[in-house]
Amino acid sequence: MTSPAFDVGPPARAVGVYVALTIGTLIALIVLTSSAPGLATDEAWGHAVVVAAFAVLLPLRLRAARRSRRALQAVAVIAGVLVAVNVVEAALPGVFPAWMRLEMVATAVVMVLVAFLTVRAGRR
Known part of the structure; x- marks a missing residue:
């Protein structure tokens, strides 16, 4: 018995946007650490590290999906x-x-799209 194949193309593209947003956030933090340290707080770095971990995990889960x-x-x-x-x-x-709060809202919007597209892929 073979497992069903799911079309993960649309959610994968949305996850790609998330990964790009995460890379942009990390680059911004690196630049801000030297140019405007008050905008690259420890909290911002902590958030970015967690976000980066999920940016690695989600593509792996999608591959298995x-x-x-x-x-x-x-x-x-x-x-x-x-x-x-x-x-x-x-x-x-x-x-x-x-700026980090705006990034968080953007991430939330992208994740709503990922969730919607993933649920949709599972119903096909």
Whole structure:
């Protein structure tokens, strides 16, 4: 018995946007660390490290999701958790610099798209 094949192309493109956003965030933090240290806080670095870990994990889960419904569900769950965490962190007053809060909102929007596309791929 073979496992069903899932079309993970659309969610993979959205995850690619997330990975690009994460790389951009890390580059911004590296530049800001030397040019404007007040905008590259320890909290911002902590957030970026966690985001970077998920930027590695999500493509790996998507690769497995081509043949595994559980892996596809894991991508949707991870995306949902990232939406919640980023929205909550962006709403915390005074914890993160304004540019990082905008990045968090952008990440949440991309993760809503990932979750939607992943659920849709599982229903086809």
